[in-house]
Amino acid sequence: MSTLPVALVGGRRRRASRRRRMLALLGLLVALAFAASLMIGHTLYGPVDVIRVIVGQDVPGASFTVGDLRLPRAALGLLAGVAFGMGGVTFQTMLRNPLAAPDVIGISSGASAAGVFGIVVLGLSGPAVSLVAVVAALGVALLIYVLAWRDGVVGSRLVLIGIGVAAMLDSVVSWVLVRASQWDLQAAMRWLTGSLNAASWELVVPLLVVLLFAVPVLLAQARPLELLQLGDDAAAALGVRVERTRLIVIVSAVLLIACATAAAGPIAFVAFLSGPIAARSVGPGTSLLVPAGLVGALVVLSADQLGQWALGTRYPVGVITGALGAPFLVYLLARTHRSGGSL
Amino acid sequence: MNAPENQLVVERASLSYGDRSIVTDLSLALPEGGVTVIVGANACGKSTLLRAMARLLRPTGGRVLLDGRDVHTIPTRQLARRLGLMPQSPIAPEGIVVADLVARGRHPHQGPFGRWTTADEAAVAAALEATGVSDLADRPVDELSGGQRQRVWIAMALAQETSVLLLDEPTTYLDLAHQIEVLDLLARLNAERGTTVAMVLHDLNLAARYADHLVALRAGRVVAAGTPADVVTEDIVEEVFGLPCMVVADPVTGTPLVVPR
Numbered sequence: 001m002s003t004l005p006v007a008l009v010g011g012r013r014r015r016a017s018r019r020r021r022m023l024a025l026l027g028l029l030v031a032l033a034f035a036a037s038l039m040i041g042h043t044l045y046g047p048v049d050v051i052r053v054i055v056g057q058d059v060p061g062a063s064f065t066v067g068d069l070r071l072p073r074a075a076l077g078l079l080a081g082v083a084f085g086m087g088g089v090t091f092q093t094m095l096r097n098p099l100a101a102p103d104v105i106g107i108s109s110g111a112s113a114a115g116v117f118g119i120v121v122l123g124l125s126g127p128a129v130s131l132v133a134v135v136a137a138l139g140v141a142l143l144i145y146v147l148a149w150r151d152g153v154v155g156s157r158l159v160l161i162g163i164g165v166a167a168m169l170d171s172v173v174s175w176v177l178v179r180a181s182q183w184d185l186q187a188a189m190r191w192l193t194g195s196l197n198a199a200s201w202e203l204v205v206p207l208l209v210v211l212l213f214a215v216p217v218l219l220a221q222a223r224p225l226e227l228l229q230l231g232d233d234a235a236a237a238l239g240v241r242v243e244r245t246r247l248i249v250i251v252s253a254v255l256l257i258a259c260a261t262a263a264a265g266p267i268a269f270v271a272f273l274s275g276p277i278a279a280r281s282v283g284p285g286t287s288l289l290v291p292a293g294l295v296g297a298l299v300v301l302s303a304d305q306l307g308q309w310a311l312g313t314r315y316p317v318g319v320i321t322g323a324l325g326a327p328f329l330v331y332l333l334a335r336t337h338r339s340g341g342s343l
Numbered sequence: 344m345n346a347p348e349n350q351l352v353v354e355r356a357s358l359s360y361g362d363r364s365i366v367t368d369l370s371l372a373l374p375e376g377g378v379t380v381i382v383g384a385n386a387c388g389k390s391t392l393l394r395a396m397a398r399l400l401r402p403t404g405g406r407v408l409l410d411g412r413d414v415h416t417i418p419t420r421q422l423a424r425r426l427g428l429m430p431q432s433p434i435a436p437e438g439i440v441v442a443d444l445v446a447r448g449r450h451p452h453q454g455p456f457g458r459w460t461t462a463d464e465a466a467v468a469a470a471l472e473a474t475g476v477s478d479l480a481d482r483p484v485d486e487l488s489g490g491q492r493q494r495v496w497i498a499m500a501l502a503q504e505t506s507v508l509l510l511d512e513p514t515t516y517l518d519l520a521h522q523i524e525v526l527d528l529l530a531r532l533n534a535e536r537g538t539t540v541a542m543v544l545h546d547l548n549l550a551a552r553y554a555d556h557l558v559a560l561r562a563g564r565v566v567a568a569g570t571p572a573d574v575v576t577e578d579i580v581e582e583v584f585g586l587p588c589m590v591v592a593d594p595v596t597g598t599p600l601v602v603p604r
Binding site: 004005007008009011012015096223226227229230231233234236237238239240241279283284285286 | 394397398399419420422423424426427428429430432433434435436437438439440442443444446447448450451457459461464465467468471472477480481483503
């Protein structure tokens with residue numbers, strides 16, 4: 001027992017070091033994308049000016065542009081990306097199906113429909129809209145879960161039911177928009193296409209608070225969540241309290257998705273894309289929560305830069321992620337159909 | 344009833360899914376350090392019984408005792424350190440390599456921050472060694488054959504280092520040679536580690552060969568329990584499986600061998 005097989009230990013070290021390297025790389029890329037979002041714009045500011053603004057010094061010109069415009073925008077992109085990435089991969093892992101992302105199975109649609117309904121029909125604004133959206137997203141998650149339940153939940157059945165529910169909710173959105181006035185339409189648009197244009201500290205701070213609560217809760221469940229992938233019985237036999245874990249994980253993930261949607265709109269496909277990209281970079285067999293959060297932030301920040309400056313006209317970030325994500329969805333559908341695989 | 348040599352005792356348990364009753368008033372005991380095999384026709388409640396023994400299902404009546412204590416009063420993790428279960432069709436996450444899957448068996452032994460210790464590494468190494476899959480440690484589980492995969496799942500249960508191991512049809516989907524390989528492995532583990540083994544098997548002849556203690560179920564009730572020689576008789580087989588047969592001595596092991604008429 002005292003001598004361990006060298007190959008076994010070596011293999012574990014190798015996989016762990018690949019994971020650490022990729023996490024460091026992703027972290028670095030997120031930091032670079034964040035920095036670029038602060039520096040790049042109509043006026044370019046160097047790192048020194050940006051840092052001076054962040055630490056609170058008064059820099060003529062830069063203080064307003066960087067401090068009041070770019071910083072909240074970049075912060076919103078970062079936080080929304082992390083929220084979408086982590087929330088998405090949680091669902092994908094728990095249901096063992098990459099298609100079970102909240103933006104595919106109607107949870108994001110639930111938040112959008114409720115948001116639009118709240119603005120146009122109920123005349124709500126501000127935090128009330130967010131609250132309605134969060135409650136609706138939780139309700140939709142519960143509804144899909146109950147409808148998919150038959151002696152346990154199978155990922156593929158839940159995905160199909162979720163797609164149906166998403167279609168119904170999207171038609172609710174269309175119906176509400178037809179009735180909307182010009183003015184409401186403006187406010188409602190944020191709930192339909194993801195965009196960081198409205199970024200302000202009033203949007204960033206509540207999202208940050210939710211993340212500070214939900215992310216640690218989710219990370220504490222990383223291991224039980226991994227074990228749930230083996231099937232409910234196998235997980236329970238390994239000492240996981242299955243129903244409790246599932247409840248905690250679903251509520252935290254829905255909270256992340258709904259609040260990020262409230263702040264930045266349903267930035268298309270970020271929740272869906274982040275998990276598979278993270279799985280391909282850090283390798284299988286470990287928790288994808290952190291890498292998927294980083295990938296989400298990276299995708300949102302870079303897509304926003306791309307949409308703003310690379311294409312002549314300024315496009316909202318959701319248009320870019322949608323254009324990139326849709327082909328990936330088709331690819332995954334085609335591949336999953338062949339192999340029936342998971343992440 | 345609760346003799347010290349019986350490690351896991353089912354006491355007058357009634358089991359049901361919703362309002363569908365599967366098992367009624369069933370009592371059963373697993374001798375410590377023995378191999379118990381549960382047999383019966385399809386849908387007789389074998390798997391349900393095993394799930395209840397592993398605390399995956401709460402009895403509507405009666406109870407399940409592990410070393411004299413009701414399993415439902417034992418904290419989940421603590422129970423998982425003493426009682427392991429290999430379900431009928433566990434799912435391997437895509438791309439996971441053998442060593443990482445087997446390492447998941449260590450979960451109940453790890454602290455809240457999940458630090459990987461030398462004890463964990465040693466348990467995984469021993470489990471891989473015992474099941475003969477050490478050479479596959481770095482291979483993705485998806486790429487293995489059915490027999491290899493089954494040994495990997497058994498390795499995961501071994502890494503859990505429990506004194507009781509329950510297996511739900513560990514030989515399903517395997518060809519005969521691999522069935523024998525898996526059962527030989529379990530018999531060896533039982534002999535070497537003294538693990539109390541209980542499993543559900545479909546094949547009555549294999550059950551008779553490998554069991555110390557055989558339990559025959561029909562419609563959620565124990566029809567007979569005892570040594571294979573006591574249980575595998577022409578009358579009981581006919582009663583349990585509805586199959587007219589002859590019972591002869593297995594020319595290799597001398598255990599009862601069922602030959603359908």
